[in-house]
Amino acid sequence: MNTIKMRKTYLFFAIISTFALNGCDNYLDIVPDKTQEIELMFERKEAAYRALATCYHYLPQEDGVYSTSAFASDELTTPIAKETPGVELMRGKQSVDNPIMGLWDDTYPYGRSQESLFKAIRACNIFIENIDMVKDMKTEEKQTWKSEVIFLKAYYHFLLFRQYGPIPIIDVNLPITAGVEDVRIKRKPVDEVVEYIVSTIDKSVEHLPTRITSSNDYGRIDKLIAYSIKSRVLLYAASPLFNGNATFYDTFKDKDGVKLFNTTYDKEKWKKALDAAEYALQLAEANNVKLYEFSGVVPTFDTLDIKQPEVKALYNYRYMFTERWNSELIWGNSNPVNNGQWWSLQAASMMINPDASANEAAWQWTSPTIQAAEAYYTKNGLPIDEDLTFKYTNRYSLARVTDADKYHAMTGSTIMIPNLHLGREPRFYASIGFDKGIYRTWGQKWNLAMKKGEAYGRRGNTNDYVITGYVLKKVCHPNSEGDAYNKLVAYPWPIIRLAELYLNYAEAYNEYYGPDQKVYDALNKVRIRSGVPTVEQSWGNPALAKTLNKHKTRDGLREIIKQERRIELAFEGHRNFDVRRWKEADKYFNIPVTGWSVDGSTTNTFYIVKTVGQRSFITPRDYLHPIKYSEMIVNSNLVQNPGW
Numbered sequence: 001m002n003t004i005k006m007r008k009t010y011l012f013f014a015i016i017s018t019f020a021l022n023g024c025d026n027y028l029d030i031v032p033d034k035t036q037e038i039e040l041m042f043e044r045k046e047a048a049y050r051a052l053a054t055c056y057h058y059l060p061q062e063d064g065v066y067s068t069s070a071f072a073s074d075e076l077t078t079p080i081a082k083e084t085p086g087v088e089l090m091r092g093k094q095s096v097d098n099p100i101m102g103l104w105d106d107t108y109p110y111g112r113s114q115e116s117l118f119k120a121i122r123a124c125n126i127f128i129e130n131i132d133m134v135k136d137m138k139t140e141e142k143q144t145w146k147s148e149v150i151f152l153k154a155y156y157h158f159l160l161f162r163q164y165g166p167i168p169i170i171d172v173n174l175p176i177t178a179g180v181e182d183v184r185i186k187r188k189p190v191d192e193v194v195e196y197i198v199s200t201i202d203k204s205v206e207h208l209p210t211r212i213t214s215s216n217d218y219g220r221i222d223k224l225i226a227y228s229i230k231s232r233v234l235l236y237a238a239s240p241l242f243n244g245n246a247t248f249y250d251t252f253k254d255k256d257g258v259k260l261f262n263t264t265y266d267k268e269k270w271k272k273a274l275d276a277a278e279y280a281l282q283l284a285e286a287n288n289v290k291l292y293e294f295s296g297v298v299p300t301f302d303t304l305d306i307k308q309p310e311v312k313a314l315y316n317y318r319y320m321f322t323e324r325w326n327s328e329l330i331w332g333n334s335n336p337v338n339n340g341q342w343w344s345l346q347a348a349s350m351m352i353n354p355d356a357s358a359n360e361a362a363w364q365w366t367s368p369t370i371q372a373a374e375a376y377y378t379k380n381g382l383p384i385d386e387d388l389t390f391k392y393t394n395r396y397s398l399a400r401v402t403d404a405d406k407y408h409a410m411t412g413s414t415i416m417i418p419n420l421h422l423g424r425e426p427r428f429y430a431s432i433g434f435d436k437g438i439y440r441t442w443g444q445k446w447n448l449a450m451k452k453g454e455a456y457g458r459r460g461n462t463n464d465y466v467i468t469g470y471v472l473k474k475v476c477h478p479n480s481e482g483d484a485y486n487k488l489v490a491y492p493w494p495i496i497r498l499a500e501l502y503l504n505y506a507e508a509y510n511e512y513y514g515p516d517q518k519v520y521d522a523l524n525k526v527r528i529r530s531g532v533p534t535v536e537q538s539w540g541n542p543a544l545a546k547t548l549n550k551h552k553t554r555d556g557l558r559e560i561i562k563q564e565r566r567i568e569l570a571f572e573g574h575r576n577f578d579v580r581r582w583k584e585a586d587k588y589f590n591i592p593v594t595g596w597s598v599d600g601s602t603t604n605t606f607y608i609v610k611t612v613g614q615r616s617f618i619t620p621r622d623y624l625h626p627i628k629y630s631e632m633i634v635n636s637n638l639v640q641n642p643g644w
Helices: 002-006 011-016 035-041 045-057 085-090 117-133 139-164 190-207 223-238 268-286 309-322 345-349 370-375 426-431 498-512 517-529 535-539 554-568 575-581 629-634
Strands: 329-333 398-400 416-418 432-434 438-441 444-447 470-472 493-497 593-596 609-613
Touching (some): 223 498, 498 517, 517 535, 517 554, 554 575
Antiparallel strands (some): 438 444
């Protein structure tokens, strides 16, 4: 949707933000009394197109430093004094007075503000109700545009549901004449919310194209996007947080005594998720959507190494994320932050080039945690604590780099790095940079020297350094250069890609039927693309697997699927919500953040594990975001989430 991006307008926002009904919640569903202006907005196609762009404009920007969910997990941290909202959230600084990373009300982090998604829904409703008035458009085109916005309305409801659980359903806007009680909308039970989202998605597909093929329209909604997101919605609905969660929400009711969570487990929800994932996969494959494999021009420094399967797999994964509108991308945000703005996650992750005359767009302060580094498999496709050949107990001990790792780390008789960085899978090396590792960036091939005082390490008292000793590669295009913002290679941030559908399918199938070759096949497609042995090869080998044949039990396979998801979708904004929907946040989000001692200038002083940040997660309170206190005052029919 390049043209929508370029012609974005805040017209709706300008109209609706000027209106507030005294004593009522101005975020929900009131139609502004600007009938004449709305009629002008929908008189001609050009103006209606700007209105359509406005509906897309509200999409959250996961590639922004101050809006990404990757900091709101155990994946990333930062040394900057003014912490990102995600880090603040994980440190237990959430509050009802000023919620962090909320979507219910407006939040104003650095960069572009995240406006209330109820505003987004209201804008969508205005569009849906008025698009038929446009005079110079064919009926078919009106129907397509309306279908796009119907989907967006469903998607915005889902994002709110994912964060808050039971939410008000705003299917139509109320007239300006609505009474006070009419606008004090109540929260709906979780099952009702999910049913509404799914039925609205199903309604949207009628007039959508199966697949957008014009580059001018990339990013706009099509059937494949709609059905893929439906898969995600139903996966969440089937997950432990929302499916039979009596432990947390048995007494959670509205002011009329209506239970907001169905606390009886329903296995059939997994079947719905499975069917949705299967249908989306069939549609994707029928439309030539396939897992990405690098086929571009190989830089001269890798023309020989690319012949090695592990290097080819590294290229597959690195470019899969950053190559514009590639074969795997189902839906990307065509208005990303990574288009040269200072608060982009790519700029914050770019390494400073000591040979460059300027480093304007290289901040070098986005840091993967040791927890994130440890999550990746060994080269044998097993977790580091499950691989009998991996030195797990001595993973922090130092060793020399052998020829087996020469494509990912420097070699030499004096070079020592932790066992943790040796013998790992290609996705580790494609995603995380480390001291004495090899990093393809700035169009070059760097040998990283990250101890204090070295070329890529901490220098002086600047905040431009990676506090854990790790640098995030995944979000940085290999050809980006950080001396100027216009040299950052922009790409649409992936909202959903094919690999997720395979993982959705695997998870739902295992939960409903148990272990099966169909699950292995889905996982193996993702693993093989990434240069990882199949599930059967890894877990069925007694010389490798500590827990032999773990994949043959439902519980064992569940753990495998979760880790596969953690690795494949790392730093994309999934981890925060996956851990919550699995009800495992108290397991992962209360662990202190660790990294290497980046103030060390020698091998022995640098490679010391150090706590660099604390995490705090209170169960069950923190599983759902709080509604801002002022919103509760305005709408007396709202009830707060438990614990807040």
